[in-house]
Amino acid sequence: MAGNSEPLSPRAKLAVTAGKAAAAVSRAAGKGSGSVIGGKVALRFDPDLLARLAHHLDVVLVSATNGKTTTTRLLAEALRAGGPVVSNALGANMPAGITSALAGGSDARYGVIEVDEKYLAGVARDVSPKAIALLNLSRDQLDRAAETRMLAEKWREGLAGSDAIIIANADDPLITWAASSSPTVVWVAGGQSWKDDAWSCPSCGGVLQRPSDDWYCGECGFRRPTPTWALHGDHVIDPHGVAWPIQLQLPGRANKSNAAMSTAVAAAAFGIDPKVALERMYKVQAVAGRYDVVSYRQRELRLLLAKNPAGWLETFSLIDGPPTPVILSVNARGADGTDTSWLWDVDYTRLAGHPILVLGDRKLDLAVRLEVAGLRFRVCADLEEAVGAAPPGRIEAIANYTAFQDLRRKVGN
Incomplete structure (x- = not known):
């Protein structure tokens, strides 16, 4: 968990300086933001730099196949109600990019970090997050990423016994399976439009039954948990049954789901009032050019x-x-x-x-x-x-x- 900010060691300071220099050279050469190469160089100087940079932060990790960049942006805006935030807002979501982002956040209170699905468990070990948001899993980059059920299993193993509060989408069976090994889970009914990757039970391989908005396995009994937060039309319903209006400039049902997940994270893990969180999310007009x-x-x-x-x-x-x-x-x-x-x-x-x-x-x-x-x-x-x-x-x-x-x-x- 986050503690008081401590000065970086001379080695860590050298790593940060070298990384920033490499990033500046990359930008000057027109090779992009330089965040990835900067992070790689910094980690070569100090392999433990990511953990050192995250030590003073209350960190939340966001991972999914779809929506993680937008959710990270919405959640970062919500948490700014409680203090300064450092975030990899442009989506560089592997360890090098995350390291570059945190290197610029020495005065931050919160770290809101998007994490590529393959790296979630490793990053979680490094940064000891206070919360982890799990949105969805579906097929993506078939030549690179693991099959979705294998990925859910890796998450389940990697997050077992985690001290983090897991905020998870109860409507996605793969997410439910991945999160179920964790001792503290806040379930959110975030919806699931794409179901073609979740027709078989991740626990036993049986066929999932899907009556209405529910799902369950008739063979082993694995089933949708009861959510305490829910997206309902244009509102997010909190654990007390209060309906908070979602008013976004970002379009579509998926972004309402992202907002509902972000509201649940902000409230359950960081004590941010849903009204305040949602009002701050309204300021977001675009995310790294998306929807512009x-x-x-x-x-x-x-x-x-x-x-x-x-x-x-x-x-x-x-x-x-x-x-x-x-x-x-x-x-x-x-x-x-x-x-x-x-x-x-x-x-x-x-x-x-x-x-x-x-x-x-x-x-x-x-x-x-x-x-x-x-x-x-x-x-x-x-x-x-x-x-x-x-x-x-x-x-x-x-x-x-x-x-x-x-x-x-x-x-x-």
């Missing part, structure tokens, strides 16, 4: 990120009906995962009637998928061609990770 609306060539482009089937499903729900044009851009670089077979799990027929404009390194993979779905589309050489093919007005631009970064650079966002 930018003017480009006499059009208004809304930038939306979707990295995997569950994310695409949620993103489609944000789009108004036809004839709003939709740009789809897909890459398969290292940060995206090089396996694009997930395209076949996305129900693109939800875009029927929209003019569809296809971009990205793997635009032909996407074109084949859309053709099989029976949709009309146009493959474009670049963003200029795609925007020029759409009439003046609003365009929805949906992209996976590196394609999203490409779009942001192109439109100057």
